[in-house]
Amino acid sequence: MAGPRGDRPVRRSAGSGGGGCCWALPTGLLCAYGFFCSVRPSEPFLTRYLLGPHKNLSETQIYPVWTYSYLALLLPVFLATDYLRYKPVVLLQGLSLIVTWFMLLYAQGLRAIQVLEFFYGMGTATDIAYYSYIYSIVDINLYQKVTSYCRSATLMGYMVGSVAGQVLVSVAGWSLFSLNVISLTSISVAFGMAWFLPMPQKSLFFHHVSSQQLGWEMKVMDCKSGSTVQDHPSLPTSNTQNVDVVEALKDLWQDFLQCYSSRTMLCWSVWWALSTCGYFQVINYAQGLWEMVQPSQSVEIYNGAVEAASMLLAVAVFVVGHIKASWAKWGEVTLALFSFLIAAAVYIMDTVRDIYVCYASYVVFRVIYMLLITIAT
Numbered sequence: 001m002a003g004p005r006g007d008r009p010v011r012r013s014a015g016s017g018g019g020g021c022c023w024a025l026p027t028g029l030l031c032a033y034g035f036f037c038s039v040r041p042s043e044p045f046l047t048r049y050l051l052g053p054h055k056n057l058s059e060t061q062i063y064p065v066w067t068y069s070y071l072a073l074l075l076p077v078f079l080a081t082d083y084l085r086y087k088p089v090v091l092l093q094g095l096s097l098i099v100t101w102f103m104l105l106y107a108q109g110l111r112a113i114q115v116l117e118f119f120y121g122m123g124t125a126t127d128i129a130y131y132s133y134i135y136s137i138v139d140i141n142l143y144q145k146v147t148s149y150c151r152s153a154t155l156m157g158y159m160v161g162s163v164a165g166q167v168l169v170s171v172a173g174w175s176l177f178s179l180n181v182i183s184l185t186s187i188s189v190a191f192g193m194a195w196f197l198p199m200p201q202k203s204l205f206f207h208h209v210s211s212q213q214l215g216w217e218m219k220v221m222d223c224k225s226g227s228t229v230q231d232h233p234s235l236p237t238s239n240t241q242n243v244d245v246v247e248a249l250k251d252l253w254q255d256f257l258q259c260y261s262s263r264t265m266l267c268w269s270v271w272w273a274l275s276t277c278g279y280f281q282v283i284n285y286a287q288g289l290w291e292m293v294q295p296s297q298s299v300e301i302y303n304g305a306v307e308a309a310s311m312l313l314a315v316a317v318f319v320v321g322h323i324k325a326s327w328a329k330w331g332e333v334t335l336a337l338f339s340f341l342i343a344a345a346v347y348i349m350d351t352v353r354d355i356y357v358c359y360a361s362y363v364v365f366r367v368i369y370m371l372l373i374t375i376a377t
Contacts, residue, residue, distance in 0.1 A: 023138040026198050027146050031153035036190035038157025041165030042179035044303035047287035048296045049176040059288050065114045069121025081129045083206045087199050089129035094191030096123035101184040136200035159311030166304025205248040271335050294355040306359045310366035338368045
């Protein structure tokens, strides 16, 4: 990673050399996994399902456990992801989501729902494995491109699932229970595909190249523009060095100090933490707010259509992957401007008690947030 000042060597965590065929297969498999894992037509109607006769919960009993589980699992999952070299944690994510939706179908009682929420928290915390796996396989020059592919795949999956859910509920008259069956099936397909992902040979801290190879796997970067100044050819990377856990943690701590001595990195990271916190708050309770504004038991609701509209940003996210811009120069201005628009959208959604205004504000909120997160990644 680049230092805070000037030009300095940058260690590639696990680039494969960037050959055309070397990155296409794992990227395609990972995108397919992300797509099917995100096709969950029941999700836009989850609050209605939990409040209804299937589970008969109150609003105060929904969601808190998964939020705290997600927070508690973030650090251990981060370390486990690197130590286990990504793929096992991707499989753990798929398994956690399978357990979540299976319990959504058949679990009864508050305690069972809380266990369900713990597994959902694990499923969301392990997102880090999905979004970091590909960086252990491809060359650093492809990071921006593969990031856009992976995010677009998940967003397209959400959009397809949301459209399917809305059509099946409004047109075909399917039950919410049936939508959960479809969600479980799609997640199971994704879990099966994850087994075919190549197992990375290296990771950033616990499994990295030997010192001799490391000298050849150096890339000098211009910290301001992000362009490559010098790229030494990589030696064969079949040999890896397993380091002591304590040594790896010390290495992690030194990288932490180096990273956050950079004002730009610190700014983006603080924004990421605060915006993600706000994002989870909004998406967790938006459906509850819509229930207050317009109860779903008395009128037709369009939660699926709204989610699908917000996921049309997948096209925009894909385009971001090919934009050549100096984010070091314009990044903070972009953050400030669009963060203000996000705050305005949330304020309008909360204060204007019109369901269509709420829907529109929610779409604006999610579009801007996901666009910024892709840039940040």
